[in-house]
Amino acid sequence: MFKATEMSKIVILGPKTEMEKAIKTLYELKVCHVIEHKKIEDLDICSPMEKANDIARILVKIRSICSYLGIDMKLAAKKGEMLGIKELERHVFRLDSELEACLNELKCISSEINEKSGLLKSLEEIKSLDISLDSFYSFETLKYFVGYVKGFENFKKSIPSVTPKFGLQHKQFGKGALIALFVDKAFSDKAAKLLEGFEFRSIDISRLTGIKGKPSAHIGRLAKQISILENKKKEINKKISDIRKQNQDLLILHERFLSEELEKAEAPLKFGSTESSFVISGWLPKKDFNKTAELLNSKTKNKIFIKQMPIEKGDKVPVKLKNPKVIRSFEFFMDLYSLPSYKEIDPTFFIFLTFPLLFGFMLGDMGYGLTTLIVFWLLKKKFPKAKGFFNILIFASLATVFFGALFGEFFGAEELFGWHLPRLISRNPEHELIPLMAFAAIVGVIHVNVGLIIGFINELKAHGFKRAFMEKFGWFFLEAGAALLALSYAKIISISPFAGYALAAIAVIVLFLGEGTKGLVEIPSIFGNILSYLRLMAIGLSSVGLAIVVNDLAKGFFHSGGFLILAGILVLVAGHAINIGVGLLGSFLHALRLHYVEFFTKFYKGGGMPFKPFGAK
Secondary structure (H helix, E strand, C coil): CCCCCCCEEEEEEEEEEHHHHHHHHHHHCCCCCECCCCCCCCEEEEECCCCHCCCHHHHHHHHHHHHCCCCCCCCCCCCCCCCCHHHHHHHHHHHHHHHHHHHHHHHHHHHHHHHHHHHHHHHHHHHCCCHHHHCCCCCCCEEEEEEECCCCCHHHHHHHHCCCCEEEEEEEEECEEEEEEEEEEEHHHHHHHHHCCCCCCCCCCCHHHCCCCCCCHHHHHHHHHHHHHHHHHHHHHHHHHHHHHHHHHHHHHHHHHHHHHHHHHHHHCCCCCCCEEEEEEEEEHHHHHHHHHHHHHHHHCCCCCCEEEEECCCCCECCCCCCCHHHHCCCCHHHHHCCCCCCCCCCHHHHHHHHHHHHHHHHHHHHHHHHHHHHHHEEEEEEEHHHHHHHHHHHHHHHHHCCCCCCEEEECEEEEECCCCCCCCCCCCCCCCCCHHHHHHHHHHHHHHHHHHHHEEEEEEEHHHHHHHHHHHHHHHHHHHHHHHHHHHHCCCCCCCHHHHHHHHHHHHHHHHHHCHHHCCCHHHHHHHHHHHHHHHHHHHHHHHHHHHHHHHHHHHHHHHCCCHHHHHHHHHHHHHHHHHHHHHHHHHHHHHHHHHHHHCCCCCCCCCCCCCCCCC
Protein backbone atom coordinates (compact mmCIF):
# COMPACT_ATOMS: atom_id res chain seq x y z
CA MET A 1 0.00 0.00 0.00
CA PHE A 2 2.78 2.49 0.85
CA LYS A 3 5.20 1.06 -1.71
CA ALA A 4 4.92 0.72 -5.47
CA THR A 5 4.74 -2.80 -6.90
CA GLU A 6 8.21 -4.39 -6.75
CA MET A 7 9.69 -4.63 -10.23
CA SER A 8 12.21 -6.92 -11.89
CA LYS A 9 14.47 -5.65 -14.63
CA ILE A 10 14.57 -8.30 -17.35
CA VAL A 11 16.27 -9.17 -20.59
CA ILE A 12 14.72 -11.58 -23.10
CA LEU A 13 16.95 -12.99 -25.81
CA GLY A 14 15.97 -15.37 -28.59
CA PRO A 15 16.20 -16.28 -32.28
CA LYS A 16 14.09 -14.19 -34.64
CA THR A 17 12.20 -17.32 -35.67
CA GLU A 18 10.63 -17.32 -32.17
CA MET A 19 10.07 -13.57 -31.93
CA GLU A 20 6.41 -13.63 -33.01
CA LYS A 21 5.57 -16.28 -30.38
CA ALA A 22 7.34 -14.25 -27.72
CA ILE A 23 5.46 -11.09 -28.72
CA LYS A 24 2.12 -12.90 -28.71
CA THR A 25 2.79 -14.36 -25.26
CA LEU A 26 3.86 -11.02 -23.75
CA TYR A 27 0.89 -9.28 -25.36
CA GLU A 28 -1.56 -11.75 -23.82
CA LEU A 29 0.10 -11.58 -20.38
CA LYS A 30 0.12 -7.76 -20.34
CA VAL A 31 2.79 -7.62 -17.63
CA CYS A 32 5.91 -6.42 -19.47
CA HIS A 33 6.86 -2.75 -19.71
CA VAL A 34 9.17 -2.73 -22.73
CA ILE A 35 12.11 -0.32 -22.77
CA GLU A 36 12.66 1.20 -26.18
CA HIS A 37 16.05 0.10 -27.52
CA LYS A 38 18.52 2.73 -28.71
CA LYS A 39 20.81 1.72 -31.55
CA ILE A 40 24.36 0.86 -30.48
CA GLU A 41 27.34 -0.53 -32.35
CA ASP A 42 26.63 -4.21 -31.75
CA LEU A 43 22.87 -4.08 -31.52
CA ASP A 44 20.68 -2.54 -34.20
CA ILE A 45 16.98 -1.72 -33.91
CA CYS A 46 14.72 -4.61 -34.92
CA SER A 47 12.49 -4.31 -38.01
CA PRO A 48 8.71 -4.61 -37.75
CA MET A 49 7.08 -7.83 -38.88
CA GLU A 50 6.43 -8.20 -42.59
CA LYS A 51 2.68 -8.08 -42.16
CA ALA A 52 2.81 -4.64 -40.45
CA ASN A 53 2.46 -2.68 -43.71
CA ASP A 54 -0.52 -4.75 -44.91
CA ILE A 55 -2.26 -4.40 -41.55
CA ALA A 56 -1.58 -0.65 -41.39
CA ARG A 57 -2.93 -0.14 -44.93
CA ILE A 58 -6.18 -1.97 -44.20
CA LEU A 59 -6.54 -0.32 -40.80
CA VAL A 60 -6.20 3.17 -42.29
CA LYS A 61 -8.84 2.30 -44.87
CA ILE A 62 -11.24 0.93 -42.22
CA ARG A 63 -10.86 4.05 -40.09
CA SER A 64 -11.41 6.25 -43.13
CA ILE A 65 -14.61 4.36 -44.02
CA CYS A 66 -15.84 4.56 -40.42
CA SER A 67 -15.18 8.28 -40.42
CA TYR A 68 -17.21 8.76 -43.65
CA LEU A 69 -20.03 6.60 -42.29
CA GLY A 70 -20.01 8.35 -38.90
CA ILE A 71 -19.42 5.10 -37.00
CA ASP A 72 -18.46 5.63 -33.36
CA MET A 73 -15.49 3.34 -32.80
CA LYS A 74 -16.21 3.23 -29.05
CA LEU A 75 -19.47 1.37 -29.65
CA ALA A 76 -19.68 -2.24 -28.56
CA ALA A 77 -19.75 -4.56 -31.59
CA LYS A 78 -21.60 -7.86 -31.77
CA LYS A 79 -19.37 -10.86 -32.07
CA GLY A 80 -19.20 -12.12 -35.63
CA GLU A 81 -17.14 -14.05 -38.14
CA MET A 82 -13.56 -12.82 -38.38
CA LEU A 83 -12.24 -12.54 -41.93
CA GLY A 84 -8.72 -13.45 -42.96
CA ILE A 85 -6.37 -10.59 -43.87
CA LYS A 86 -6.68 -11.08 -47.64
CA GLU A 87 -10.44 -11.54 -47.56
CA LEU A 88 -10.79 -8.53 -45.27
CA GLU A 89 -8.62 -6.44 -47.57
CA ARG A 90 -10.78 -7.31 -50.58
CA HIS A 91 -13.97 -6.55 -48.67
CA VAL A 92 -12.70 -3.26 -47.26
CA PHE A 93 -11.36 -1.94 -50.57
CA ARG A 94 -14.59 -2.95 -52.38
CA LEU A 95 -16.55 -1.15 -49.67
CA ASP A 96 -14.31 1.89 -50.02
CA SER A 97 -14.84 2.02 -53.82
CA GLU A 98 -18.59 1.70 -53.40
CA LEU A 99 -18.64 4.41 -50.77
CA GLU A 100 -16.39 6.69 -52.80
CA ALA A 101 -18.69 6.36 -55.83
CA CYS A 102 -21.68 7.28 -53.66
CA LEU A 103 -19.89 10.25 -52.15
CA ASN A 104 -18.75 11.53 -55.56
CA GLU A 105 -22.28 11.22 -56.93
CA LEU A 106 -23.60 13.02 -53.86
CA LYS A 107 -21.08 15.78 -54.38
CA CYS A 108 -22.11 16.26 -58.03
CA ILE A 109 -25.82 16.27 -57.18
CA SER A 110 -25.33 18.72 -54.32
CA SER A 111 -23.37 21.01 -56.61
CA GLU A 112 -26.11 20.85 -59.26
CA ILE A 113 -28.82 21.51 -56.66
CA ASN A 114 -26.91 24.54 -55.38
CA GLU A 115 -26.53 25.92 -58.87
CA LYS A 116 -30.20 25.44 -59.77
CA SER A 117 -31.36 26.74 -56.40
CA GLY A 118 -29.34 29.91 -56.89
CA LEU A 119 -30.85 30.36 -60.33
CA LEU A 120 -34.32 29.72 -59.00
CA LYS A 121 -33.82 32.25 -56.21
CA SER A 122 -32.73 34.93 -58.70
CA LEU A 123 -35.73 34.21 -60.94
CA GLU A 124 -38.15 34.35 -58.04
CA GLU A 125 -36.69 37.66 -56.88
CA ILE A 126 -37.22 39.39 -60.23
CA LYS A 127 -40.40 37.52 -61.16
CA SER A 128 -42.61 40.40 -60.01
CA LEU A 129 -40.95 42.77 -62.52
CA ASP A 130 -42.48 40.67 -65.31
CA ILE A 131 -39.57 41.53 -67.59
CA SER A 132 -38.08 39.32 -70.31
CA LEU A 133 -34.72 37.77 -69.43
CA ASP A 134 -33.46 38.73 -72.88
CA SER A 135 -33.16 42.26 -71.47
CA PHE A 136 -30.19 41.23 -69.37
CA TYR A 137 -27.83 40.43 -72.21
CA SER A 138 -24.57 42.33 -72.42
CA PHE A 139 -25.03 45.55 -74.43
CA GLU A 140 -22.36 47.87 -75.81
CA THR A 141 -24.17 51.11 -74.99
CA LEU A 142 -26.64 50.07 -72.31
CA LYS A 143 -26.12 49.50 -68.60
CA TYR A 144 -28.73 48.04 -66.27
CA PHE A 145 -29.19 47.95 -62.50
CA VAL A 146 -31.47 45.38 -60.80
CA GLY A 147 -32.28 45.51 -57.09
CA TYR A 148 -34.14 47.22 -54.28
CA VAL A 149 -34.32 50.97 -53.50
CA LYS A 150 -35.89 52.91 -50.65
CA GLY A 151 -38.03 56.04 -51.22
CA PHE A 152 -39.06 54.93 -54.68
CA GLU A 153 -41.21 57.97 -55.57
CA ASN A 154 -38.35 60.41 -54.93
CA PHE A 155 -35.95 58.11 -56.75
CA LYS A 156 -38.27 58.03 -59.76
CA LYS A 157 -38.44 61.86 -59.81
CA SER A 158 -34.65 62.14 -59.54
CA ILE A 159 -33.71 59.96 -62.52
CA PRO A 160 -34.31 62.62 -65.21
CA SER A 161 -31.83 64.89 -63.43
CA VAL A 162 -29.13 62.28 -64.13
CA THR A 163 -30.03 61.16 -67.64
CA PRO A 164 -32.81 61.96 -70.08
CA LYS A 165 -32.57 58.47 -71.58
CA PHE A 166 -33.56 55.63 -69.31
CA GLY A 167 -35.96 52.76 -68.95
CA LEU A 168 -37.48 51.71 -65.62
CA GLN A 169 -39.46 48.63 -64.63
CA HIS A 170 -40.54 48.38 -61.01
CA LYS A 171 -42.67 46.62 -58.44
CA GLN A 172 -43.40 48.78 -55.43
CA PHE A 173 -43.35 47.38 -51.87
CA GLY A 174 -44.54 50.08 -49.45
CA LYS A 175 -42.13 53.00 -49.78
CA GLY A 176 -39.48 50.89 -51.45
CA ALA A 177 -39.47 49.00 -54.72
CA LEU A 178 -37.79 46.32 -56.77
CA ILE A 179 -36.46 48.01 -59.89
CA ALA A 180 -34.76 47.27 -63.19
CA LEU A 181 -33.15 50.54 -64.40
CA PHE A 182 -31.66 50.78 -67.92
CA VAL A 183 -29.45 53.79 -68.73
CA ASP A 184 -26.97 54.83 -71.39
CA LYS A 185 -23.48 53.67 -70.39
CA ALA A 186 -22.27 57.26 -70.61
CA PHE A 187 -24.50 58.07 -67.62
CA SER A 188 -24.00 54.84 -65.66
CA ASP A 189 -21.66 56.37 -63.05
CA LYS A 190 -24.11 59.16 -62.26
CA ALA A 191 -26.94 56.62 -62.10
CA ALA A 192 -24.92 54.45 -59.71
CA LYS A 193 -24.28 57.45 -57.47
CA LEU A 194 -27.99 58.32 -57.50
CA LEU A 195 -28.89 54.72 -56.56
CA GLU A 196 -26.43 54.82 -53.72
CA GLY A 197 -28.35 57.76 -52.25
CA PHE A 198 -31.48 55.60 -52.14
CA GLU A 199 -29.76 52.67 -50.36
CA PHE A 200 -29.75 50.51 -53.47
CA ARG A 201 -29.29 46.78 -52.81
CA SER A 202 -28.48 44.91 -56.02
CA ILE A 203 -29.59 41.40 -56.97
CA ASP A 204 -27.06 39.06 -58.58
CA ILE A 205 -28.50 38.18 -61.96
CA SER A 206 -25.24 36.98 -63.53
CA ARG A 207 -26.65 33.42 -63.52
CA LEU A 208 -29.49 34.53 -65.81
CA THR A 209 -27.23 35.39 -68.75
CA GLY A 210 -28.22 33.39 -71.80
CA ILE A 211 -31.73 32.54 -70.60
CA LYS A 212 -34.64 33.74 -72.65
CA GLY A 213 -38.27 34.45 -71.87
CA LYS A 214 -40.13 35.50 -68.72
CA PRO A 215 -38.88 34.24 -65.27
CA SER A 216 -42.20 32.52 -64.58
CA ALA A 217 -41.61 30.27 -67.61
CA HIS A 218 -38.49 28.77 -65.96
CA ILE A 219 -39.42 28.65 -62.27
CA GLY A 220 -41.65 25.58 -62.45
CA ARG A 221 -39.16 23.66 -64.58
CA LEU A 222 -36.29 24.39 -62.23
CA ALA A 223 -38.31 23.48 -59.12
CA LYS A 224 -39.15 20.10 -60.69
CA GLN A 225 -35.50 19.43 -61.60
CA ILE A 226 -34.40 20.27 -58.06
CA SER A 227 -37.05 17.94 -56.65
CA ILE A 228 -35.78 15.07 -58.86
CA LEU A 229 -32.20 15.76 -57.72
CA GLU A 230 -33.27 15.81 -54.05
CA ASN A 231 -34.91 12.40 -54.49
CA LYS A 232 -31.71 11.05 -56.05
CA LYS A 233 -29.79 12.43 -53.10
CA LYS A 234 -32.12 10.64 -50.67
CA GLU A 235 -31.63 7.36 -52.55
CA ILE A 236 -27.84 7.66 -52.32
CA ASN A 237 -28.00 8.59 -48.65
CA LYS A 238 -30.18 5.55 -48.03
CA LYS A 239 -27.64 3.42 -49.86
CA ILE A 240 -24.88 4.80 -47.62
CA SER A 241 -27.05 4.19 -44.56
CA ASP A 242 -27.57 0.57 -45.68
CA ILE A 243 -23.81 0.16 -46.12
CA ARG A 244 -23.35 1.42 -42.60
CA LYS A 245 -25.98 -0.91 -41.10
CA GLN A 246 -24.60 -3.94 -42.92
CA ASN A 247 -20.94 -3.29 -42.07
CA GLN A 248 -20.83 -1.43 -38.74
CA ASP A 249 -20.21 -4.43 -36.49
CA LEU A 250 -17.76 -5.98 -38.93
CA LEU A 251 -15.75 -2.75 -39.22
CA ILE A 252 -15.59 -2.11 -35.45
CA LEU A 253 -14.68 -5.73 -34.74
CA HIS A 254 -11.89 -5.81 -37.30
CA GLU A 255 -10.62 -2.34 -36.42
CA ARG A 256 -10.01 -3.53 -32.87
CA PHE A 257 -8.49 -6.78 -34.04
CA LEU A 258 -6.17 -5.06 -36.52
CA SER A 259 -5.18 -2.40 -33.94
CA GLU A 260 -3.98 -5.19 -31.67
CA GLU A 261 -2.25 -7.01 -34.52
CA LEU A 262 -0.52 -3.80 -35.62
CA GLU A 263 0.70 -3.18 -32.08
CA LYS A 264 2.21 -6.66 -32.07
CA ALA A 265 3.65 -6.30 -35.58
CA GLU A 266 5.32 -2.98 -34.74
CA ALA A 267 6.56 -4.08 -31.30
CA PRO A 268 9.99 -5.17 -32.71
CA LEU A 269 10.75 -1.49 -33.37
CA LYS A 270 11.43 -1.29 -29.59
CA PHE A 271 13.69 -4.35 -29.59
CA GLY A 272 17.39 -4.72 -30.15
CA SER A 273 18.48 -6.90 -33.04
CA THR A 274 21.43 -8.83 -34.47
CA GLU A 275 21.30 -10.62 -37.79
CA SER A 276 19.50 -13.64 -36.38
CA SER A 277 18.34 -12.77 -32.88
CA PHE A 278 16.31 -10.23 -30.95
CA VAL A 279 16.70 -8.68 -27.50
CA ILE A 280 13.91 -7.26 -25.34
CA SER A 281 14.71 -5.13 -22.30
CA GLY A 282 11.96 -4.26 -19.89
CA TRP A 283 10.33 -4.43 -16.49
CA LEU A 284 8.04 -7.00 -14.94
CA PRO A 285 6.25 -7.03 -11.59
CA LYS A 286 8.52 -9.34 -9.59
CA LYS A 287 5.65 -11.67 -8.71
CA ASP A 288 4.97 -12.25 -12.44
CA PHE A 289 8.52 -13.19 -13.44
CA ASN A 290 8.35 -16.95 -12.92
CA LYS A 291 5.00 -17.30 -14.63
CA THR A 292 6.19 -15.22 -17.59
CA ALA A 293 9.44 -17.18 -17.93
CA GLU A 294 7.63 -20.52 -17.79
CA LEU A 295 5.09 -19.49 -20.40
CA LEU A 296 7.69 -18.05 -22.77
CA ASN A 297 9.79 -21.21 -22.51
CA SER A 298 6.73 -23.36 -23.01
CA LYS A 299 5.55 -21.47 -26.13
CA THR A 300 9.01 -21.42 -27.72
CA LYS A 301 10.12 -24.88 -26.59
CA ASN A 302 12.91 -23.42 -24.42
CA LYS A 303 14.46 -21.45 -27.26
CA ILE A 304 14.07 -18.18 -25.33
CA PHE A 305 16.48 -16.94 -22.69
CA ILE A 306 15.00 -14.70 -19.98
CA LYS A 307 16.95 -13.31 -17.06
CA GLN A 308 16.48 -10.89 -14.18
CA MET A 309 19.10 -8.15 -14.13
CA PRO A 310 20.25 -6.08 -11.15
CA ILE A 311 18.66 -2.65 -10.88
CA GLU A 312 21.41 -0.10 -11.34
CA LYS A 313 21.71 3.43 -10.06
CA GLY A 314 20.07 5.75 -12.58
CA ASP A 315 17.60 3.14 -13.85
CA LYS A 316 14.18 4.70 -14.38
CA VAL A 317 11.94 2.05 -12.83
CA PRO A 318 8.27 2.27 -13.93
CA VAL A 319 5.79 2.72 -11.12
CA LYS A 320 2.68 0.64 -10.57
CA LEU A 321 0.80 1.68 -7.44
CA LYS A 322 -0.82 -1.06 -5.38
CA ASN A 323 -3.59 0.15 -3.16
CA PRO A 324 -6.71 -1.61 -1.83
CA LYS A 325 -9.82 -1.07 -3.91
CA VAL A 326 -11.37 1.37 -1.44
CA ILE A 327 -8.29 3.62 -1.61
CA ARG A 328 -7.60 3.28 -5.33
CA SER A 329 -9.96 6.14 -6.27
CA PHE A 330 -7.60 8.54 -4.49
CA GLU A 331 -4.79 7.66 -6.93
CA PHE A 332 -6.58 10.33 -8.99
CA PHE A 333 -4.63 12.95 -7.03
CA MET A 334 -1.31 11.26 -7.83
CA ASP A 335 -2.17 11.12 -11.54
CA LEU A 336 -3.13 14.78 -11.36
CA TYR A 337 0.15 15.78 -9.65
CA SER A 338 2.89 13.27 -10.42
CA LEU A 339 3.47 9.60 -9.66
CA PRO A 340 5.88 8.87 -6.79
CA SER A 341 9.30 7.67 -7.84
CA TYR A 342 9.93 3.93 -7.40
CA LYS A 343 11.58 4.20 -3.96
CA GLU A 344 9.33 6.90 -2.52
CA ILE A 345 6.46 6.23 -0.14
CA ASP A 346 3.16 6.29 -2.02
CA PRO A 347 1.08 8.96 -0.21
CA THR A 348 -2.29 7.78 -1.61
CA PHE A 349 -3.32 6.23 1.73
CA PHE A 350 -2.62 9.49 3.58
CA ILE A 351 -4.67 11.44 1.04
CA PHE A 352 -7.46 8.90 1.47
CA LEU A 353 -7.43 9.72 5.18
CA THR A 354 -6.93 13.46 5.12
CA PHE A 355 -8.50 14.85 1.95
CA PRO A 356 -12.11 14.04 2.99
CA LEU A 357 -11.39 15.30 6.53
CA LEU A 358 -10.00 18.66 5.39
CA PHE A 359 -12.84 18.98 2.88
CA GLY A 360 -15.42 18.09 5.55
CA PHE A 361 -13.87 20.55 8.02
CA MET A 362 -14.48 23.40 5.56
CA LEU A 363 -17.96 22.49 4.28
CA GLY A 364 -18.98 20.90 7.65
CA ASP A 365 -22.79 20.84 7.72
CA MET A 366 -25.01 17.76 8.14
CA GLY A 367 -27.63 19.05 5.67
CA TYR A 368 -25.04 19.99 3.05
CA GLY A 369 -23.21 16.68 3.51
CA LEU A 370 -26.37 14.60 3.10
CA THR A 371 -27.37 16.61 0.00
CA THR A 372 -24.00 16.21 -1.72
CA LEU A 373 -23.87 12.54 -0.69
CA ILE A 374 -27.15 11.85 -2.55
CA VAL A 375 -26.15 13.97 -5.56
CA PHE A 376 -22.73 12.33 -5.98
CA TRP A 377 -24.15 8.85 -5.44
CA LEU A 378 -26.68 9.48 -8.25
CA LEU A 379 -23.98 10.97 -10.51
CA LYS A 380 -21.80 7.93 -9.89
CA LYS A 381 -24.64 5.72 -11.14
CA LYS A 382 -25.22 8.00 -14.12
CA PHE A 383 -21.56 8.32 -15.13
CA PRO A 384 -19.85 5.05 -14.18
CA LYS A 385 -16.65 6.00 -16.04
CA ALA A 386 -16.08 8.78 -13.49
CA LYS A 387 -16.93 6.65 -10.48
CA GLY A 388 -13.44 7.03 -9.00
CA PHE A 389 -13.82 10.80 -8.84
CA PHE A 390 -17.34 10.55 -7.41
CA ASN A 391 -16.08 8.05 -4.81
CA ILE A 392 -13.73 10.78 -3.57
CA LEU A 393 -16.61 13.23 -3.34
CA ILE A 394 -18.80 10.66 -1.56
CA PHE A 395 -16.10 10.17 1.10
CA ALA A 396 -15.79 13.96 1.34
CA SER A 397 -19.60 14.21 1.79
CA LEU A 398 -19.51 11.66 4.62
CA ALA A 399 -16.78 13.72 6.31
CA THR A 400 -18.95 16.82 5.82
CA VAL A 401 -21.79 15.09 7.70
CA PHE A 402 -19.32 14.10 10.46
CA PHE A 403 -18.02 17.65 10.90
CA GLY A 404 -21.57 18.98 10.64
CA ALA A 405 -22.37 16.83 13.70
CA LEU A 406 -19.30 18.20 15.53
CA PHE A 407 -20.34 21.79 14.72
CA GLY A 408 -24.05 21.11 15.39
CA GLU A 409 -25.16 22.55 12.04
CA PHE A 410 -27.96 21.53 9.67
CA PHE A 411 -28.29 23.83 6.64
CA GLY A 412 -26.68 26.55 8.76
CA ALA A 413 -29.25 26.20 11.57
CA GLU A 414 -28.29 25.24 15.11
CA GLU A 415 -31.88 24.31 15.96
CA LEU A 416 -34.08 21.77 14.22
CA PHE A 417 -37.85 21.83 14.94
CA GLY A 418 -37.16 23.60 18.22
CA TRP A 419 -34.47 21.10 19.28
CA HIS A 420 -31.04 22.59 19.83
CA LEU A 421 -28.45 20.50 17.99
CA PRO A 422 -25.61 19.35 20.28
CA ARG A 423 -22.08 20.38 19.26
CA LEU A 424 -18.50 19.88 20.41
CA ILE A 425 -17.18 23.03 18.82
CA SER A 426 -18.88 26.07 17.31
CA ARG A 427 -18.10 27.92 14.12
CA ASN A 428 -21.02 30.33 14.34
CA PRO A 429 -19.52 33.85 13.93
CA GLU A 430 -21.64 34.99 16.91
CA HIS A 431 -19.83 32.58 19.26
CA GLU A 432 -16.29 32.29 20.57
CA LEU A 433 -14.03 31.25 17.67
CA ILE A 434 -10.68 30.78 19.42
CA PRO A 435 -11.29 27.02 19.95
CA LEU A 436 -12.06 26.63 16.23
CA MET A 437 -8.90 28.51 15.29
CA ALA A 438 -6.84 26.36 17.65
CA PHE A 439 -8.44 23.23 16.22
CA ALA A 440 -7.49 24.28 12.66
CA ALA A 441 -3.92 25.07 13.75
CA ILE A 442 -3.59 21.69 15.51
CA VAL A 443 -4.78 19.97 12.31
CA GLY A 444 -2.06 21.88 10.47
CA VAL A 445 0.63 20.87 12.97
CA ILE A 446 -0.36 17.19 12.71
CA HIS A 447 -0.61 17.21 8.91
CA VAL A 448 2.69 19.00 8.33
CA ASN A 449 4.52 16.78 10.83
CA VAL A 450 3.15 13.61 9.26
CA GLY A 451 4.67 14.94 6.03
CA LEU A 452 8.01 15.49 7.79
CA ILE A 453 7.96 11.96 9.22
CA ILE A 454 7.26 10.49 5.76
CA GLY A 455 10.09 12.65 4.42
CA PHE A 456 12.41 11.30 7.13
CA ILE A 457 11.53 7.71 6.14
CA ASN A 458 12.08 8.48 2.43
CA GLU A 459 15.50 9.97 3.15
CA LEU A 460 16.36 7.10 5.51
CA LYS A 461 15.62 4.55 2.78
CA ALA A 462 17.38 6.52 0.09
CA HIS A 463 20.44 7.97 1.86
CA GLY A 464 20.67 6.56 5.38
CA PHE A 465 20.03 7.88 8.91
CA LYS A 466 22.58 10.70 8.99
CA ARG A 467 21.19 12.54 5.99
CA ALA A 468 17.60 11.86 7.03
CA PHE A 469 18.32 13.26 10.49
CA MET A 470 20.05 16.37 9.13
CA GLU A 471 17.37 17.17 6.57
CA LYS A 472 14.22 16.46 8.62
CA PHE A 473 14.93 16.47 12.35
CA GLY A 474 15.95 20.12 12.34
CA TRP A 475 12.31 21.00 11.64
CA PHE A 476 11.12 18.98 14.65
CA PHE A 477 13.65 20.76 16.92
CA LEU A 478 12.51 24.10 15.52
CA GLU A 479 8.82 23.38 16.17
CA ALA A 480 9.56 22.06 19.67
CA GLY A 481 11.67 25.15 20.46
CA ALA A 482 8.95 27.51 19.22
CA ALA A 483 6.31 25.64 21.25
CA LEU A 484 8.42 25.80 24.44
CA LEU A 485 9.01 29.50 23.98
CA ALA A 486 5.32 30.19 23.43
CA LEU A 487 4.23 28.12 26.44
CA SER A 488 6.96 29.61 28.61
CA TYR A 489 6.20 33.26 27.77
CA ALA A 490 2.47 32.60 28.07
CA LYS A 491 3.22 31.15 31.52
CA ILE A 492 1.30 28.01 30.66
CA ILE A 493 4.26 25.92 31.77
CA SER A 494 6.96 26.90 34.27
CA ILE A 495 10.10 26.32 32.28
CA SER A 496 12.91 28.69 31.38
CA PRO A 497 12.68 30.18 27.87
CA PHE A 498 16.32 29.17 27.55
CA ALA A 499 15.23 25.61 26.78
CA GLY A 500 13.22 26.88 23.83
CA TYR A 501 16.11 29.05 22.58
CA ALA A 502 18.49 26.11 22.94
CA LEU A 503 16.27 23.84 20.85
CA ALA A 504 15.84 26.57 18.21
CA ALA A 505 19.61 27.03 18.05
CA ILE A 506 20.15 23.29 17.63
CA ALA A 507 17.52 23.32 14.88
CA VAL A 508 19.31 26.12 13.00
CA ILE A 509 22.64 24.26 13.20
CA VAL A 510 21.14 20.95 12.06
CA LEU A 511 19.25 22.58 9.20
CA PHE A 512 22.37 24.39 8.04
CA LEU A 513 24.40 21.17 8.13
CA GLY A 514 21.63 19.23 6.40
CA GLU A 515 20.40 21.63 3.76
CA GLY A 516 22.90 24.50 3.80
CA THR A 517 21.77 28.10 3.32
CA LYS A 518 18.56 26.89 1.68
CA GLY A 519 17.52 25.31 5.00
CA LEU A 520 18.06 28.59 6.89
CA VAL A 521 16.14 30.59 4.29
CA GLU A 522 13.19 28.21 4.56
CA ILE A 523 12.91 28.39 8.37
CA PRO A 524 9.90 30.77 8.33
CA SER A 525 8.12 28.51 5.81
CA ILE A 526 7.29 25.82 8.38
CA PHE A 527 5.20 28.31 10.38
CA GLY A 528 3.65 29.65 7.17
CA ASN A 529 2.69 26.10 6.22
CA ILE A 530 0.95 25.54 9.57
CA LEU A 531 -0.81 28.92 9.55
CA SER A 532 -2.10 28.10 6.08
CA TYR A 533 -4.42 25.57 7.73
CA LEU A 534 -6.36 28.44 9.30
CA ARG A 535 -8.14 28.54 5.94
CA LEU A 536 -10.05 25.49 7.23
CA MET A 537 -11.73 27.86 9.66
CA ALA A 538 -11.98 30.82 7.25
CA ILE A 539 -13.68 28.88 4.43
CA GLY A 540 -16.07 27.28 6.92
CA LEU A 541 -16.96 30.66 8.46
CA SER A 542 -17.83 32.16 5.07
CA SER A 543 -20.04 29.16 4.33
CA VAL A 544 -21.89 29.20 7.64
CA GLY A 545 -22.21 32.99 7.44
CA LEU A 546 -23.97 32.81 4.08
CA ALA A 547 -26.18 29.96 5.34
CA ILE A 548 -27.29 32.07 8.33
CA VAL A 549 -28.10 35.03 6.04
CA VAL A 550 -30.19 32.76 3.77
CA ASN A 551 -32.08 31.33 6.76
CA ASP A 552 -32.76 34.78 8.27
CA LEU A 553 -33.97 36.13 4.91
CA ALA A 554 -36.31 33.16 4.41
CA LYS A 555 -37.56 33.44 7.99
CA GLY A 556 -38.70 37.02 7.27
CA PHE A 557 -40.82 35.80 4.34
CA PHE A 558 -42.30 32.94 6.41
CA HIS A 559 -43.35 35.35 9.17
CA SER A 560 -45.14 37.55 6.60
CA GLY A 561 -47.32 34.55 5.62
CA GLY A 562 -49.51 34.15 2.49
CA PHE A 563 -47.80 33.88 -0.88
CA LEU A 564 -44.54 35.11 0.65
CA ILE A 565 -44.13 31.63 2.15
CA LEU A 566 -43.42 30.41 -1.39
CA ALA A 567 -40.84 33.18 -1.77
CA GLY A 568 -39.25 32.01 1.49
CA ILE A 569 -39.02 28.45 0.21
CA LEU A 570 -37.46 29.72 -3.04
CA VAL A 571 -34.87 31.74 -1.08
CA LEU A 572 -33.99 28.68 1.02
CA VAL A 573 -33.59 26.37 -1.98
CA ALA A 574 -31.70 28.83 -4.19
CA GLY A 575 -29.59 30.27 -1.37
CA HIS A 576 -28.44 26.92 0.01
CA ALA A 577 -27.90 25.50 -3.51
CA ILE A 578 -25.56 28.41 -4.31
CA ASN A 579 -23.82 28.07 -0.94
CA ILE A 580 -23.31 24.32 -1.47
CA GLY A 581 -21.94 24.91 -4.99
CA VAL A 582 -19.51 27.59 -3.81
CA GLY A 583 -18.62 25.52 -0.75
CA LEU A 584 -17.89 22.42 -2.84
CA LEU A 585 -15.58 24.31 -5.16
CA GLY A 586 -13.79 26.19 -2.39
CA SER A 587 -13.43 23.17 -0.11
CA PHE A 588 -12.13 20.95 -2.92
CA LEU A 589 -9.57 23.44 -4.19
CA HIS A 590 -8.31 24.46 -0.75
CA ALA A 591 -8.08 20.85 0.45
CA LEU A 592 -6.11 20.11 -2.71
CA ARG A 593 -3.82 23.07 -2.09
CA LEU A 594 -3.14 22.03 1.50
CA HIS A 595 -2.02 18.62 0.24
CA TYR A 596 0.02 19.69 -2.74
CA VAL A 597 1.64 22.81 -1.22
CA GLU A 598 1.81 22.34 2.55
CA PHE A 599 1.92 18.54 2.88
CA PHE A 600 3.76 17.26 -0.23
CA THR A 601 6.59 19.79 0.05
CA LYS A 602 7.72 18.06 3.26
CA PHE A 603 8.52 14.74 1.62
CA TYR A 604 7.43 14.36 -1.99
CA LYS A 605 9.56 14.53 -5.12
CA GLY A 606 7.46 12.53 -7.59
CA GLY A 607 8.39 12.23 -11.26
CA GLY A 608 7.69 8.48 -11.41
CA MET A 609 7.27 6.89 -14.83
CA PRO A 610 3.91 5.08 -15.15
CA PHE A 611 4.04 1.33 -15.71
CA LYS A 612 2.63 0.65 -19.19
CA PRO A 613 2.64 -3.06 -19.91
CA PHE A 614 2.75 -4.18 -23.53
CA GLY A 615 -0.74 -5.11 -24.72
CA ALA A 616 -2.66 -3.14 -22.07
CA LYS A 617 -4.81 -0.28 -23.29
